[in-house]
Amino acid sequence: MFKLLKYADKYKVYAFICPVLMIGEVMFELLIPQVMADIVETILLTENADAAAQSAAIHDIFAYGGKMLIFAICSLCCGSLAARVGAVAGMGFGASLRHGLMEKLQTFSFSNIDKFSTASLITRMTTDVNTVQNTFLMLIRIFFRAPIMLVSALILCIRMSPEVASVFAVALPIIVIVLAIFAPIAIKRFRIMLKKFDKFNASIQENFTNIRVVKAFVRTDYEKKKFKNSNDNLTESAISAEKIMVLGEPALMLLMYLTITAIVIIATKSISEMKLEVGQFTAIFTYAFQILMSFLMTIMILAQFFMAEASAKRIGEVLNEEPDIKDPENPIKEVSDGSVEFKNVSFRYGSGGDVIKDVSFKINSGEMIGIMGATGSSKSSVVQLIPRLYDTASGEVLVGGRNVKEYSVYGLREAVSMVLQKNVLFSGTIAENLRWGNKNATDEELKKACEISDALSFVESFPDGFNTDLGQGGVNVSGGQKQRLCIARAILKNPKILILDDSTSAVDTATDARIRSALRKYTPDTTKIIIAQRISSVSDCDKIIILDGGAIADIGTHKELLERSEIYRDIYDAQQKGCDEFEAERSEQ
Ligand SMILES: Nc1ncnc2c1ncn2[C@@H]1O[C@H](COP(=O)(O)OP(=O)(O)OP(=O)(O)O)[C@@H](O)[C@H]1O
Ligand SMILES: [Mg+2]
Structure with a gap:
């Protein structure tokens, strides 16, 4: 006392x-x-x-x-x-x-x-x-x-x-x-x-x-x-x-x-x-x-x-309580580029067992990378280490060629924009929510970000447009609309690395594809890491990382993985089968 x-x-x-x-x-x-x-x-x-x-x-x-x-x-x-x-x-x-x-x-x-x-x-x-x-x-x-x-x-x-x-x-x-x-x-x-x-x-x-x-x-x-x-x-x-x-x-x-x-x-x-x-x-x-x-x-x-x-x-x-993630002495303030490298990284939550086991991979700046794996295979856990939301238990995570621990937390997180799996919007207007990404963003920039995330059409269809009040926790918009607004908010930060953790799960496949192609077109220098459940969401990525029980099962392009990764092929077959059955049912009707 x-x-x-x-x-x-x-x-x-x-x-x-x-x-x-x-x-x-x-x-x-x-x-x-x-x-x-x-x-x-x-x-x-x-x-x-x-x-x-x-x-x-x-x-x-x-x-x-x-x-x-x-x-x-x-x-x-x-x-x-x-x-x-x-x-x-x-x-x-x-x-x-x-x-x-x-x-x-x-x-x-x-x-x-x-x-x-x-x-x-x-x-x-x-x-x-x-x-x-x-x-x-x-x-x-x-x-x-x-x-x-x-x-x-x-x-x-x-x-x-x-x-x-x-x-x-x-x-x-x-x-x-x-x-x-x-x-x-x-x-x-x-x-x-x-x-x-x-x-x-x-x-x-x-x-x-x-x-x-x-x-x-x-x-x-x-x-x-x-x-x-x-x-x-x-x-x-x-x-x-x-x-x-x-x-x-x-x-x-x-x-x-x-x-x-x-x-x-x-x-x-x-x-x-x-x-x-x-x-x-x-x-x-x-x-x-x-x-x-x-x-x-x-x-x-x-x-x-x-x-x-x-x-x-x-x-x-x-x-x-000592915050376990702090700025180092003489921190680096700015991230030079969007490259990401994991070197023998292991990680655990609190005193539990390892959920990431000796993971190593390299992503070049500007690449679009997909991450797939069964639920609980540690996809979210892996990407949370990039903006240092958690620290590794062993091994190193490098961003822009430097260990994430060498950056100021602010500088690092300014460069890494992440749409969390459990994302939220706050009470206030759409514009206010989007400006969380960049408080000085102009109306034009808001529009552009919404165009990339395929949110512009529905935002403009609201009578109040960008001034529509979202209500507590964004209750006034649908799940897929909320996801697209969250993506726009992340894009507005103009990050070097953009991470989308299952962020298009509630949008249809066509919209999903449109968002990815807009991201490629308008943010070519940004490294894009996309976690998804659907093969179609990652099939055009430069590389796809397959996680299995916290370890890397394989890394390759869609084509390579189809040839050699059993897990990937299984997911592909299951989803393809679903599509084929659907198509068959439709043709029968
Ligand atoms: N905050 C936490 N505290 C303790 N354990 C956690 C925490 N978050 C996740 N875990 C555990 O870590 C493991 C990996 O979880 P993670 O959320 O990374 O999986 P995921 O691949 O993203 O799954 P999903 O596809 O369902 O999102 C799980 O076994 C989970 O129980
Ligand atoms: Mg997850």
Whole structure:
């Protein structure tokens, strides 16, 4: 928790002023019972006095009343100012912590993100930051106030009556023992509750982001059940945590009232023995409450602090996570050409087994390369190594003749444009989405890119053309249209290497062929790597790489592979057979 305090740096003046003001509030609050005692004493002394003495006493009482009012106003001013300053510091701390987390998340590589999961990152950034922020606010407002109040009230009480004060010597340790029994159980249960909360968030996040799939598979009932389970789980653990609090609170209250009773008994005895004045008794009574309340407060804050530790730890994990893909010292800023070479590359996700096994191949700048293989044969994994979305486990990936690790990540990714298999569009207009590729692109350039990706005709058929709003995640366009817009966005970057990972799977064969021929015509210097399931999507490529179980099975042209690669021939035959059967059926009709 303390390590996170550096995020409160900007607000340290506020964080410092707040406790000072709180101390001011305490001081004025502690003075009030003293004046109260004086008032009671004055009344008692003049009870049987003559009229002149009584009118003098009334005058004194008014003066005391005025004093009390001033102290109360000062206490109020300090208190409300402290609340305001504290809120600025607390909220500011939370905001800069969230900002810090956001900055850090932007540096994360895919594998860093894989490690945490999106849902957990969201919980860390919202619920956990809130907990830490509230604890910080409590710390600066009450952490100083409560102990100062406790010590000062105790000293004043001892000064007035050591006998009465001795009650606290017994009562306070007993309260500590009771709390020592309850608090660890409560903290443990609250931590469990936080974990359940994490799971709950993950479950609703998954449901909401994939609501269309849920509906398409008519899984609404299943999802409802799943939600109910995690909601019930969360409620159960929250009740279990609250139960211990509910048990603890009356126990503490009982202890408090026993203490007060003991104080009343001892104080009455002291008054009868003339050791204590009646006026002082009222002050002592107020102090007793202040001592007990501030003592409980101090302990509560400590408990809250321990609970927030769990949240602080989870935030710390994100902040301390080393992005595993970083710029080297003196990085190369620009990629010279679009050549790609894999030298004995192996790769694995996290601690799993190798998904790429000793892969080597070379692609010359400007070539069009196809990658084929069964599903799960690591096609996507191979191409993700080119823009360094992941790093190799061993071997080297060279782009433009240099190891990808020698480039600045920005420079490398500027040169390598990739249409991911799971691609997304964002809410906003078509033009805004396309300009993700190049924010300064002119309308002409947008048109050109759409022409290459065969998107122009349908974009222009929309009444608002390029200004058509896409809705969240691009819901307003069909799957094939979305793919073509994603390709246009990638082309707009004017990359040296363009990677299309199964990016034309939802478009028909004729459109697919048109896109490839436009790519050849308009981007002759760009290296094009096309992952596809259909032979027709790669048959005219300069070379086709066949992957099998993460290793290279063969590399060659369509013709060569048909002659010598069994895997390729099998895929070809299967697809050809499909076509022939279709043709036969059609001719029969
Ligand atoms: N983020 C990930 N974390 C762990 N394992 C992964 C991850 N992504 C892929 N894998 C695993 O790596 C292997 C290769 O996956 P990859 O996505 O590269 O296959 P692919 O050839 O692109 O398949 P497809 O044709 O279905 O897209 C698979 O066994 C898969 O389970
Ligand atoms: Mg894939």
